[in-house]
Amino acid sequence: MRELLDRHESLAESRPDEPAIVYRREPFADLTLTWADLWARAELIHARLLDQGVRPHQVSALTLHDHPDLVPTLLALWRLDSPPVLFDPRWGTELTGAILAHSTPTFLIGIEPELTARRIGPDRADHPEDAVFIGYTSGSTGDPKAIVFTHERLYDGTLGNVQASLRLRGSRPQRIARSMRMSGSGVINLHHTWAAVLGACVVVLPDLDVSNARDYWARLEADRIDQTFLVPQLIELVNRFAADRDPAVPGPLCFTGSAPLSPRTQDRFQRRFGLPLFNAYGLSETSSAAFFGHLGPDGLATASVGVPERVSARLRDRSGRLVEGVGEGEIELSGAQVFSGYYRNPTATEQTLVDGWLRTGDIGRRDDDGWYHLVGRSKDVVMKGSYAIYLNEVEEMATSHPDILEVAGVPLRLADSTEDIGCLVRLIDGRETSAESILAWLRGALGAQRAPCRVVLTEDPLPRGGQDKLDRPGIRLRWEQLPGVPRTLGSSWESAGQGRR
Template sequence: MRDLLTCHEKLAADHPGDPAIVYHRGPAGPLTLTWGELWARAGQLREDLLRGAARPGHVSALTLQDTPDLVPMLLALWQLDCPPVLLDPTWGAELTRSVLAHSTPAFHVALTPAVATEPIPQRPGDSAAPPDAAFIGYTSGSTGDPKAIVFNHDRLYAGTLGNVAASLRLHGSRPARIARSMRMSGSGVINLHHTWGAVLGACVVVLPELTVATARDYWARIQDEGIEQTFLVPQLVELVNRLAADRDPDRPGPVCFTGSAPLAPHTQDRFQRRFGLPLYNAYGLSETSSAAFFGHRGPDGLATNSIGVPERAAARLRDREGRVVDGIGEGEIELSGDQVFGGYYRNPKATAETLVDGWLRTGDIARRDEEGYYHLVGRSKDAVMKGSYAIYLTEVEEAISAHEDILEAAAVPLRLADSTEDIGCLVRLTEGAATAPVKILAWLREALGPQRAPCRIVVTDEPLPRGGQDKLDRPNIAARWDALPNVPRSLRSTWSEQGRAG
């Protein structure tokens, strides 16, 4: 079924003059597309594709250039059964080549400076579209162990129904206008804004990208546009906390979600105390099509740091010994339900490791409390064994981000000379700060204790590498660390060397 496509068609027929997308970004803005205009533009692009290199029924490749034609192009490709491989324009040439070599699309679509298609030569049959595919997104490991997810129309729609249910529950009614402040980087940004908005029947307002330069006026834009729902990754929440002017407390605010990366309690607390709005801690993966948890409201009316309970999916915990946890306890989150993916594209080995008896092994560790609410602890893959302690990189990053002079931080797992494991930390300071690494390290030892604190702090002037939805790009962070002189090597380099030696 193509419920998302049908949803757009029905909105164009029933509400042709209502705004669907408002652009306040780049040379195209300000621009408003109604539902009727959005659908009509999709039809025009469909005809342009047929006159170009498009091959109906085959995989395409789409570079995610943030223009008003992006959503109409997705609709046009869906009409032709040409699910696009989503290409982030910030990827380097090597990563892009690797993704294209694995996915073998039949043609490429560019949106700027004008819509254009070009064929990509492949062997016959290589580019046939997977059944019911909406698009294909790459999550990680594209060079050695490619993990690509086919976002199936049915599963994507099922996940979006959970999003809509969360909006109705937490907002009290259907939000009419949703803000997008993130750059268009991948499937997550599409799913958390444009598909969510379409199923709600809400207008998506594309604001100027939220950066250090634009953060001060964030709330003024939200209020001027009548925004009723917003979603910010934790890195952007930090920007708003540190740089945004205060919002008018006498005007109603939007329902605020965050997710895609761990949310530090102090970041959430500062946001809620300063702006007087709940900040709900959502949780999901690309493998669940969209978010599965949408946070929890405490008795004071503000959000807790818990991710709550799943909106539509089923969840359980499995402990280190492989036993399913009943009641209160801690373990790896496993999920099942209509929104959970059916396996990685052309990677049966990774699929078998991740989908077990119909349950998705997320790799994320959570604690379930006495009321049944889930609290994220860390990632099973992002842990370091330091002595007898399992230390999650996220807990170090959360702790160091509480320092008033730290703008962003990334923890790096290290292998020391005696073959023990430890943690290093790359940090970027706020503008004008000059705190020495030794002082940051002393402060962190006080905050975490010497056993859990990193062994080395390195200050960098460069923004930390990030991928889609501003998630820390851990492979590139490790590579940047390994390029530094006189530091312990990361576990990444150690494992790589062992692989070459063996």
């Protein structure tokens, strides 16, 4: 099918001189790649990969870097039908090793400082068909969850993105800002794939942080940005540090998602900057976003995620019955963009896909007008930045530490509308390992993005229920009762304090 590859080739032929990617981020600031440039570079990389021994119809592995060759390399691999497993270079050694062991790629592709291809495994006959890439939502435990993004499903989902852009903006966006580093499939899909199907240009801005947040709106104005997508943590950064925008200048279409958005954060953004902030919702399992928010009668977005753009949605209550009309229950989704199952994990697939419906694990409420509102999560999963981190993934890694007897992960809500993870740890009697050293060890094994932000040591056995399973409510209560260790922290995961006894 290869719709996304065909889309890039079509743009290279019909709009060769129009910009596809503009870099404002060092070390490539002021570099512009046209659609013809992307396609020509992809053809060159395709030839170089063949010269270096890469063969078609094999799974590859690709380390993600913010480099002008990233998109052309993806195009070249699509031409080879060699779908890459996407790796974040900030992942720890344990997670990277576990994902490689599960996905068994034949080739490892590097793009920085130059294009390289190295064989790391044998040829395989079971590569997934029509695949764009393979993304992992967890991988360092015995239950790896990987999703094969196909051209057909991702293209269908992105048509929903395009439909939402046109519906909410009233015209086709021409320039989309990317203020996040290249860290996974979500960043690719919410910027580069969305832009390609729109026929829009992606402007790669400097990573948004405290040092440059003041100039955020001036930067968007200078580059004539008319669509942007920021995770809630970055929305809070803009709220706190950005200078006021010029209300006389038309603003961009603003989306947020990938993590829960607090009504306070959304309201402050909209009232201060005078722009609707649409609360999008989707999962890796839906290939792209499925809901794109709702515009209220006052011209600002509500906290609702709206109604699905191109999928069917329903609610199922705790008794297993479908909810009719107004009510609350687990959100289930079905449609052409919904995945067909986890890669090499039939057990997880059977638990998540039931009669063609995706059990999201997220609790939603449907109001009188049919709009959907996110309530919470039924799974033990934390959205840390743009990543879904499963508590048992962190727990299983921590219990492999030689000094740890038992451990429980605790979801933490940070003051800047993001989530993180705390770990309640009980050491083997007689061991004197500090919380700080355990935290450093976990950061090395899992990578800072997936590691907890705080480790707390306890001498008491952890609360457990039937079949010796961890009692999650009891563990959360234990955490909240610890002196000086609140469940709600005051800073982001990157700067949250370390553990204490």
